[in-house]
Amino acid sequence: MSKKKSTVWLHFSEEKEKKVKCLFCGQVLSVSNGSTCGLIRHLNKRHPTQIITRQGLQECEISVSNVSDENNYSASQPGARESVHDARPSNTSSRAGTISQYFERPLPMTKQRNIDNQLVKMVVKEYQPLCIVEDPEFKRFINMLNPNYKLPTRKTLSTSLIPAAYKETLEAVKNRLSKAFAICLTVDGWTSRAHDSFFSVTAHYISESSERTFLASDLITCVSYADRHTGENIKNKLREICDECGIANKIAVIVTDNAANMKAAVRDGGWRHWGCFAHTLNLIAQAGLTEIQAVLDKVKSIVRFFKKSSYAYAKLKNTSESMQIPMLKLINDVVTRWNSTYEMLERFLKLKDAVIATLALVKSSMQVRDEFVKGIAPLNNEEWLIVAEVVKVMEIFKCITTLVSQEKHVSASSIMLYVKQLKKHLQSFAIKELACSVQKMVQKLVHELNDRFKDIETNELITQATILDPRLKKFGFINELSYKSAVDKLYSKVANITIANQEIEIVEANESQ
Incomplete structure (x- = not known):
């Protein structure tokens, strides 16, 4: 052209x-x-x-034509040059603007x-x-x-x-998905504060190109979902999404939360299912924390009190400054937000001295209304000890949840090692030295951990991922027999792989050389 x-x-x-x-x-x-x-x-x-x-170019052309007309007029009139010269100072700004527009190129x-x-x-x-x-x-x-x-x-x-950028991005994602050998899906459904229901599916796979190979994660759908969240409806929706993206025959595993409807949808659809490890850890932690529910309720009431009363919060800030304690905001926990209970207790423990002093000051002050102070009881020494011990016990749960929540790193091969470390951490505590309620909490955590991950060393997907990870191999296993059994299954699986004739010829040619 x-x-x-x-x-x-x-x-x-x-x-x-x-x-x-x-x-x-x-x-x-x-x-x-x-x-x-x-x-x-x-x-x-x-x-x-x-x-x-x-439009700028059109204005420029009009301005240039006006300038040339003015010059022609000045040349044709005998006395016009002087009058134009006299009037020039008043037109300097307009002339400068016209010239600048003329030189501005599109x-x-x-x-x-x-x-x-x-x-x-x-x-x-x-x-x-x-x-x-x-x-x-x-x-x-x-x-x-x-x-x-x-x-x-x-x-x-x-x-x-x-819309144009969306279409271009969609085509690029579909092109990458078409070249992927195996794809893992993460599926989730939730309801917003406005009671709007949504359904999302994210694809995780290894993307290969002539330039580089990298781990890709693409959100392939996030749509409003008004139907009932039954297993049958979710299964049909998943099939529809997979067919639209052309990945129906590439699904290696689908990861969801531990909800019964999600499990049923994946099972009835004929896909392999794995429950979200971070979500399972959160369920284990929440089950253990029920043993110290009385202390948690007292901590929550104090945190809510400081968040509702601006006067109390100002006093807490002043007290922290006078005690040379870094002023950190108190955190209120949310059941569905992982690690939030641990973060609430950890922050509460850091501000211990400031909280005790401020509560005593506020309760003796007449500037706070009775309904704010009503029901607020400070923690005694035993309860503060419980908070400190719980923070030590639960710290590893936060660390592991943060690690497995990374988007750019493969986490499936590390799950067995994390479970192994969790058990070792909980068994390292001298139970008799802990407070009574914390003892029950640790025992509950161990029980939940053994119950929810009792079959992890027989799970084909997780064991093979652990063996094939060069950082771990057999070190993620607790039982030596489970490791040998997983290796035998992996050998059997590799032996059944058929290589194309063209690839066989290439291998034979290389060997002959």
Whole structure:
């Protein structure tokens, strides 16, 4: 094609045989004669919100024509040169603006497109509001960086640029998924505060290209789900999503929480299931913490008191400063937020002296209403001891939950080692030296750990992942017989793999050399 000067080309990408594709809807159009009329008609009809002319350039041409007309008029009138010369100081700013506009060159197509794409990434990845393009200060900021760049309108951003970026990203993800050999899915369903139900599926796989090999995680769907969350409905929804993405025959395992409907959906669908390890750890921890529920309730009531009373919080802050204790905010636990109970107790223990002093001061003050103070009882020495011991016991649960929650690292091969370390940690405590309630908690944790992970060394998926991890191999196993059995199964599985004839010929050629 000839050199493109029209700004219409900003919205199309070149295809083969004198054809272009619309960047917004993907429609392919013919430009065999090099005319842009058909492209303009397409934009006006399908994408009326998209600006296709450069207003700055038009204003520049008008301003330049006015300057030349003024010069012609001055040359044709005998006394006009002096009058124009006298009036020149009053027109200096307008002339300067006109000249600057004349020298401002429109952005190249690729530059305009790259900035638009980066704007979309900023809005999508950083959760910026769409109205940011209408903010006067943001407009001024962009103009100072590049006066030639024209910010798209909010409607253009929402109806054209973001859908185009979505389609491009979707095609890239589908292309990577089509090349993946095996895929692991993580599935979750939840209800928002506004009582809207959602369903999401994320694919985890190894992506290989000519440039690099990396672990990829792509959210393939997150949709509003109004149907009942029964096992049958979830199974049908999963099948629909897998068929749309073309990965129905590549699912190695599906990871969900321990809800009965999720387990039933995966089991009835014929997929291999693995319960979320972090969620299981949270269930074990919550079961153990029930043994110290009385102390937890007292701590929660004190935390809520300081969060509700601004006067009490101000006193706590002043007391912390006077005692030279770093002022940290108290944390209230949430059952569904993993590690939140441990974080609440840990923070509460760090502010122990400040909390004790502030509670005594506030309870003797008349500036706090009775309903705020009612029911607030400070912890005694034995209860503070229980809090300190629980923090020591539960610390490893937080560390392991944080490790397995990483997105860019493979965690399945480390699960057996984590279970092994958890058991060793709990058995390291001298039970008789702990408070009575903490003793019961440790015993409950050990029981829950053994019950929920009793079959872990016979799980084919986890044992093979542990053996194949060069960092671990047999060190993740507790039972030597379980390790030997897992190795035999792995040998048997590898022996049944059939290699293509072409690959066999390559191997034989290498051996002969």
